[in-house]
Amino acid sequence: MRGSLKMEKEPMKVLVTGAAGQIGYAIAPMIARGIMLGPDQPVILHLLDIALAAEALHGVKMELLDAAFPLLKEVHATTDVTEACKDVNVAIMLGGFPRKEGMERKDMMSKNVPIYKEQASALEEHAASDCKVLVVANPANTNALILKEFAPSIPEKNITCLTRLDHNRALSQIAERLKVYVADVKNVIIWGNHSSTQYPDINHATVTTPNGERPVKELDTDDHWLKNEFINTVQQRGVAIIKARKASSALSAASAACDHMRDWVLGTPKGTWVSMGVYSDGSYGIPKDIIYSFPVKCEKGKWSIVKGLKIDEFSRAKMDATAKDLIDEKEVAHSCLN
Numbered sequence: 608m609r610g611s612l613k614m615e616k617e618p619m620k621v622l623v624t625g626a627a628g629q630i631g632y633a634i635a636p637m638i639a640r641g642i643m644l645g646p647d648q649p650v651i652l653h654l655l656d657i658a659l660a661a662e663a664l665h666g667v668k669m670e671l672l673d674a675a676f677p678l679l680k681e682v683h684a685t686t687d688v689t690e691a692c693k694d695v696n697v698a699i700m701l702g703g704f705p706r707k708e709g710m711e712r713k714d715m716m717s718k719n720v721p722i723y724k725e726q727a728s729a730l731e732e733h734a735a736s737d738c739k740v741l742v743v744a745n746p747a748n749t750n751a752l753i754l755k756e757f758a759p760s761i762p763e764k765n766i767t768c769l770t771r772l773d774h775n776r777a778l779s780q781i782a783e784r785l786k787v788y789v790a791d792v793k794n795v796i797i798w799g800n801h802s803s804t805q806y807p808d809i810n811h812a813t814v815t816t817p818n819g820e821r822p823v824k825e826l827d828t829d830d831h832w833l834k835n836e837f838i839n840t841v842q843q844r845g846v847a848i849i850k851a852r853k854a855s856s857a858l859s860a861a862s863a864a865c866d867h868m869r870d871w872v873l874g875t876p877k878g879t880w881v882s883m884g885v886y887s888d889g890s891y892g893i894p895k896d897i898i899y900s901f902p903v904k905c906e907k908g909k910w911s912i913v914k915g916l917k918i919d920e921f922s923r924a925k926m927d928a929t930a931k932d933l934i935d936e937k938e939v940a941h942s943c944l945n
Contacts, residue, residue, distance in 0.1 A: 618649040622695040625702030626654035627663040633861035639676040655691035692733040703744030727757035768884030770900035772863035797882035799929025806925035
């Protein structure tokens with residue numbers, strides 16, 4: 608008999624695809640520890656990977672059990688996509704075909720489009736009707752768009768992609784530059800594609816100082832840094848990490864995915880927005896029918912795009928360029944379906 612009379616929440620079923628990979632290995636314990644869905648939310652993990660990774664996947668399951676996480680009620684590890692998607696409330700899509708050296712973007716898409724088409728069909732048929740989906744595998748925006756097209760019964764607002772990693776990178780670059788704590792920086796924006804055309808926008812960002820909130824642009828008036836080095840560093844950070852680690856971002860990607868889902872489920876702090884890749888509704892003149900990163904606020908399990916922000920000429924050009932990149936990707940992806 609439990610010593611506490613407090614009612615425990617119903618467990619949430621969380622799917623992680625590509626779970627035997629580096630990000631999967633990093634994120635599974637974060638979810639099991641309550642970092643993603645809250646310190647009082649029990650979870651049941653559904654881990655999926657390809658048959659070639661079945662043994663490694665079993666190893667991940669064994670370690671999760673060995674860690675004896677109090678919130679982790681069950682772990683299911685499988686190579687069967689139908690079984691993995693059964694009744695899941697949250698889907699973290701890490702699995703995909705990675706871009707290899709010398710590989711053209713179309714080649715990578717031709718590998719990923721069938722994967723996301725199959726996984727979308729399984730989610731459509733077997734996931735909970737209110738399942739929240741986060742696509743992390745690249746090309747994340749376009750993989751999410753394909754998933755949306757082949758899972759029509761999942762609400763379009765429930766299909767998102769990860770740009771929170773870029774958002775967090777932008778926050779940390781500002782904090783480092785201004786010699787402040789990263790927790791005191793907020794309201795940067797990542798517009799557009801999770802690619803080198805993304806636009807990290809500093810125009811509305813603020814820093815909490817002893818004298819109250821102050822705009823980043825007031826604290827750093829070096830326009831050249833703000834419009835060049837800062838943007839380039841955030842855009843190219845993934846490449847820099849691969850060069851340093853000889854492997855892609857895993858820990859930071861897993862942490863950002865937890866941040867994305869936690870804020871979506873539990874809400875963003877008052878006066879703070881975050882960046883999420885979401886289905887465009889035409890806000891800020893961005894074309895509809897693409898998954899584009901916008902500034903959003905979250906409340907009661909729903910996100911909404913922050914409206915009415917002033918957009919200068921420099922920002923407009925950058926936002927339009929990354930939108931064009933996504934439209935081009937969409938056309939390539941659709942050509943892979945034919």
